[in-house]
Amino acid sequence: MNTTPHHVVDVSHLSKTFGDGKTAFRALNDVSLQIKQGRFVSVVGPSGCGKSTLMQMISGLVPTTQGNIQIDGKTITGPQPEKIGVVFQDALLLPWKTALENIEFPLSLGDTPVAERQERARNMLKLVGLKDVGHRYPHELSGGMRQRVAIARGLVRNPSLLLMDEPFGALDEQTRTRMWGELLRIHEQSGTTILFITHSLVESVFLADEVLVMASNPGRIIERIEVDLPRPRDLKLLGSERLGNLRNHIWDLIAKPDDEIDA
Numbered sequence: 001m002n003t004t005p006h007h008v009v010d011v012s013h014l015s016k017t018f019g020d021g022k023t024a025f026r027a028l029n030d031v032s033l034q035i036k037q038g039r040f041v042s043v044v045g046p047s048g049c050g051k052s053t054l055m056q057m058i059s060g061l062v063p064t065t066q067g068n069i070q071i072d073g074k075t076i077t078g079p080q081p082e083k084i085g086v087v088f089q090d091a092l093l094l095p096w097k098t099a100l101e102n103i104e105f106p107l108s109l110g111d112t113p114v115a116e117r118q119e120r121a122r123n124m125l126k127l128v129g130l131k132d133v134g135h136r137y138p139h140e141l142s143g144g145m146r147q148r149v150a151i152a153r154g155l156v157r158n159p160s161l162l163l164m165d166e167p168f169g170a171l172d173e174q175t176r177t178r179m180w181g182e183l184l185r186i187h188e189q190s191g192t193t194i195l196f197i198t199h200s201l202v203e204s205v206f207l208a209d210e211v212l213v214m215a216s217n218p219g220r221i222i223e224r225i226e227v228d229l230p231r232p233r234d235l236k237l238l239g240s241e242r243l244g245n246l247r248n249h250i251w252d253l254i255a256k257p258d259d260e261i262d263a
């Protein structure tokens with residue numbers, strides 16, 4: 001039996017140009033990446049290097065200029081909400097729906113029977129540790145709780161892939177640290193493949209199996225770093241020398257001026 005995990009994400013020679021003629025802007029140039037099932041891959045790079053553009057193309061929301069994107073072996077031609085869950089920086093919950101109803105919402109777009117929808121939404125609510133506050137509206141939740149509702153909503157259709165674009169950027173340090181623990185647990189329990197964009201180098205290393213480091217002008221991947229920290233990850237790792245060294249290495253790559261990068 002072949003038990004090798006397959007590539008959930010296979011991006012090859014992807015480029016993106018915005019505009020045309022004199023105003024044409026090459027946002028991404030020749031980006032290739034593969035992610036095996038169940039892996040947690042983070043993406044770091046300077047502001048404007050094309051992280052969100054890359055994620056939006058993988059989600060099918062933004063068309064590519066060149067190259068190919070396959071999810072589960074099939075070329076992406078448009079959004080696939082049943083296969084790809086998305087969590088953005090702002091939770092973007094529907095204010096007139098409760099936490100539970102927000103999580104259930106993506107299922108109401110398909111043909112899942114109501115009873116099953118509600119059960120799955122309740123299970124997700126439990127998974128993100130919010131089972132007692134499902135009746136609350138977004139304005140009655142804390143920022144961290146709203147973000148957890150957004151993660152639950154991203155996972156409720158049991159997607160092959162969860163795309164997260166700086167999901168914890170707006171949170172205070174304590175809440176963010178707690179969310180790391182939550183996300184690691186959710187990743188372990190759900191087995192979902194995750195592509196995670198962040199500005200925090202520590203976060204990128206602490207959560208992931210692999211860190212993709214990007215540079216700008218044009219946006220591209222300059223290094224792939226395998227994170228060989230043991231799982232399950234413990235918060236104590238945050239103070240470890242190994243994590244510190246990886247973080248410093250990434251910082252050196254990002255801090256280099258563009259003309260010194262030869263990748």
Ligand SMILES: Nc1ncnc2c1ncn2[C@@H]1O[C@H](COP(=O)(O)OP(=O)(O)OP(=O)(O)O)[C@@H](O)[C@H]1O
Binds near residue numbers: 019027045051053
């Ligand atoms: N619709 C668009 N039209 C023209 N240019 C765009 C468009 N979307 C993004 N860009 C440009 O493409 C580049 C990459 O943008 P993107 O949002 O992907 O960067 P990012 O790496 O996510 O940055 P940040 O870390 O600040 O979120 C930027 O220079 C941006 O101005």
Ligand SMILES: [Mg+2]
Binds near residue numbers: 051052053165
């Ligand atoms: Mg961005």
